[in-house]
Amino acid sequence: MSTPQHQMQQQAAPAPNWQAAPGTSYTSPIPVTRTHLGHALASEWTKIKSVRSTMWTLGVFLLLVVGIGLLVAAQTSDADYAEVPYTIPAFFGLILGQICLITLGVLVVSSEYGTGMIRTTFTASPQRYRVLTAKLLIFFVVAFVVSAFAIGFVGLATSGMHGGASDNKWGGTVLMGALYVSLLGVLALAVGSMLRHSAGAITSMLGVVLVPAILPAFLMMSESMRTIGEKMQEYNAPNALAQIFELDSDNGGGGPQLALLAGVTAAAIAGAYALLERRDV
Amino acid sequence: MIELEGLTKRYGEKMAVNHLTFAVRPGIVTGFLGPNGAGKSTTMRMMLGLDRPTAGDVRIDGQHYDRLKDPLKYIGALLDAKGMHGGRSAFNHLLCLAQSNGIPRSRVHEVLDTVGLTAVARKKAKGFSLGMGQRLGIAGALLGDPRILMFDEPVNGLDPEGIHWIRNLMKSLAAQGRTVFVSSHLMSEMALTADHLVVIGQGRLLADTSMADFIQRNSRSYVRIRSPQRERLLDVLYGAGITVVETDGGTLEVDGGKPERIGELAAQHQIVLHELSPQQASLEEAFMRLTAESVEYHAHADPSLADPSLAGTPSPSAPPPPSGGQGRQAWGSDWKKG
Ligand SMILES: Nc1ncnc2c1ncn2[C@@H]1O[C@H](COP(=O)(O)OP(=O)(O)OP(=O)(O)O)[C@@H](O)[C@H]1O
Numbered sequence: 001m002s003t004p005q006h007q008m009q010q011q012a013a014p015a016p017n018w019q020a021a022p023g024t025s026y027t028s029p030i031p032v033t034r035t036h037l038g039h040a041l042a043s044e045w046t047k048i049k050s051v052r053s054t055m056w057t058l059g060v061f062l063l064l065v066v067g068i069g070l071l072v073a074a075q076t077s078d079a080d081y082a083e084v085p086y087t088i089p090a091f092f093g094l095i096l097g098q099i100c101l102i103t104l105g106v107l108v109v110s111s112e113y114g115t116g117m118i119r120t121t122f123t124a125s126p127q128r129y130r131v132l133t134a135k136l137l138i139f140f141v142v143a144f145v146v147s148a149f150a151i152g153f154v155g156l157a158t159s160g161m162h163g164g165a166s167d168n169k170w171g172g173t174v175l176m177g178a179l180y181v182s183l184l185g186v187l188a189l190a191v192g193s194m195l196r197h198s199a200g201a202i203t204s205m206l207g208v209v210l211v212p213a214i215l216p217a218f219l220m221m222s223e224s225m226r227t228i229g230e231k232m233q234e235y236n237a238p239n240a241l242a243q244i245f246e247l248d249s250d251n252g253g254g255g256p257q258l259a260l261l262a263g264v265t266a267a268a269i270a271g272a273y274a275l276l277e278r279r280d281v
Numbered sequence: 282m283i284e285l286e287g288l289t290k291r292y293g294e295k296m297a298v299n300h301l302t303f304a305v306r307p308g309i310v311t312g313f314l315g316p317n318g319a320g321k322s323t324t325m326r327m328m329l330g331l332d333r334p335t336a337g338d339v340r341i342d343g344q345h346y347d348r349l350k351d352p353l354k355y356i357g358a359l360l361d362a363k364g365m366h367g368g369r370s371a372f373n374h375l376l377c378l379a380q381s382n383g384i385p386r387s388r389v390h391e392v393l394d395t396v397g398l399t400a401v402a403r404k405k406a407k408g409f410s411l412g413m414g415q416r417l418g419i420a421g422a423l424l425g426d427p428r429i430l431m432f433d434e435p436v437n438g439l440d441p442e443g444i445h446w447i448r449n450l451m452k453s454l455a456a457q458g459r460t461v462f463v464s465s466h467l468m469s470e471m472a473l474t475a476d477h478l479v480v481i482g483q484g485r486l487l488a489d490t491s492m493a494d495f496i497q498r499n500s501r502s503y504v505r506i507r508s509p510q511r512e513r514l515l516d517v518l519y520g521a522g523i524t525v526v527e528t529d530g531g532t533l534e535v536d537g538g539k540p541e542r543i544g545e546l547a548a549q550h551q552i553v554l555h556e557l558s559p560q561q562a563s564l565e566e567a568f569m570r571l572t573a574e575s576v577e578y579h580a581h582a583d584p585s586l587a588d589p590s591l592a593g594t595p596s597p598s599a600p601p602p603p604s605g606g607q608g609r610q611a612w613g614s615d616w617k618k619g
């Protein structure tokens with residue numbers, strides 16, 4: 001470890017490049033910015049815009065809600081709307097269309113895990129919670145705007161076709177319906193973040209939507225399970241939408257169903273955040 | 282500067298990275314070498330905060346990665362797996378990265394130009410060839426004009442022209458004073474690019490030494506001679522006290538010999554030489570010997586000790602950090618004690 005040896009070795013080295021380096025390490029001319037949520041939002045907005053799956057899922061969603069909605073509207077008569085809101089034709093499309101939003105919600109996050117993009121993303125933004133927050137916000141806004149537009153469009157078209165039959169206010173159903181399906185999508189995003197696997201997360205979400213809609217039929221057969229069956233029947237996703245669109249005009253609203261979904265979604269989001277920081281990617 | 286201290290990663294029973302301590306210094310290319318499964322990619326993922334270490338610590342200029350406010354301007358990384366969504370265009374891929382760090386859009390065009398992908402900027406990444414994908418990954422690493430660059434096997438899938446390009450790129454990045462850390466399992470590749478060498482095997486540090494020193498230490502240098510007057514030459518060389526080895530092909534080899542001296546001797550005795558060339562034994566062999574030893578050590582009683590004969594040598598031979606006195610003087614000395 002003697003100095004002479006040190007110098008000798010240094011001369012023996014084949015002209016290393018660090019001779020060119022000044023006393024300090026490299027400083028970039030690009031100005032330094034402290035990153036914040038705004039940057040993450042801009043990034044996630046670019047991401048969601050720039051993949052085909054967004055166009056596909058939202059395209060099919062619009063096609064289902066508007067297409068089926070207009071078909072239903074055309075098949076109905078003015079008198080059908082005496083008691084119910086003009087947005088009711090959108091309900092039938094939404095039952096199928098919610099699956100599109102679920103798929104998109106899952107893909108927003110799980111496609112990153114599937115392709116390895118997530119490593120690039122977390123290298124660029126090591127504050128993982130910020131990435132998830134941006135994804136949740138961007139997805140929610142996109143899903144809400146698109147579904148509100150679709151439901152609103154159906155409502156307008158129907159009231160145009162069957163105008164003047166009723167003075168039922170239907171603005172609230174647009175917001176509630178859009179909120180419900182958007183929250184389902186957000187729940188799917190949180191599940192996708194926890195499971196990290198597209199097929200697994202989509203299947204789980206279909207289970208969440210369909211099982212409570214089908215299972216009560218069997219649960220009702222047994223006396224002891226009857227109350228659980230009734231609750232499931234009341235709170236399952238298709239029935240929640242039916243309530244929101246006042247299909248069953250005597251107990252309309254869907255407030256409790258929406259509250260339940262909000263609670264479940266909040267819990268899933270909390271779980272997603274907790275797991276996000278702990279796991280390897 | 283990247284500093285690792287006792288970095289350890291365990292996957293179940295498997296110790297992927299075992300108590301690694303070393304530093305990657307600015308201004309030079311540091312080669313990170315090890316056979317398949319040695320733990321190179323795992324180490325790099327831990328450096329980037331992607332995998333959580335089981336034990337130990339990594340610091341980037343003294344900070345933890347997830348505390349960096351503008352990470353892309355600190356570190357640019359190319360990881361082994363393709364880190365991109367195939368359905369997104371090259372431009373949009375880089376744009377979303379740039380936006381996440383507040384890097385101006387114009388910089389995306391610049392890096393696309395640097396890696397030569399401007400013509401296909403609007404094409405989807407999944408249509409890219411292996412080499413194009415690699416270039417896009419490198420563009421992402423360069424995006425923030427970072428002071429530290431990390432490449433996990435960057436020459437994978439590149440054609441000779443691409444390999445040449447990468448090699449020069451890494452050297453010029455280091456020459457600008459940046460820290461360049463590049464992994465490989467090809468010793469020959471590293472010999473051309475790296476100034477410093479960190480070798481791991483089975484997750485453990487095997488060597489941390491300057492490239493020049495590694496070459497000097499590990500490669501046999503000899504002089505190869507061919508002559509039609511072989512017997513006379515042998516006599517002369519023996520007479521001069523030079524040990525000669527005869528090979529199968531009829532050539533002669535003098536270990537550590539000086540071609541000048543042999544040439545002069547031959548001239549004095551008027552011996553015709555058809556070849557007189559200094560040679561270096563393959564570094565690849567030295568590397569294989571080194572890593573093969575790691576397997577051997579693993580089987581012995583005390584797996585916590587790395588090969589002391591090699592791992593203990595770095596500090597005297599390493600070129601001093603360009604940052605002058607600010608670098609750790611006896612870096613590597615702490616684990617020598619341990
Ligand atoms: N997520 C993981 N789960 C379990 N084992 C893992 C995981 N990642 C890596 N390993 C194991 O850790 C060891 C080191 O792997 P790593 O990918 O870091 O090696 P490497 O040096 O990069 O190899 P290569 O030269 O082949 O790229 C391997 O034995 C691998 O099987």
Ligand SMILES: [Mg+2]
Binds near residue numbers: 322323
């Ligand atoms: Mg690897």
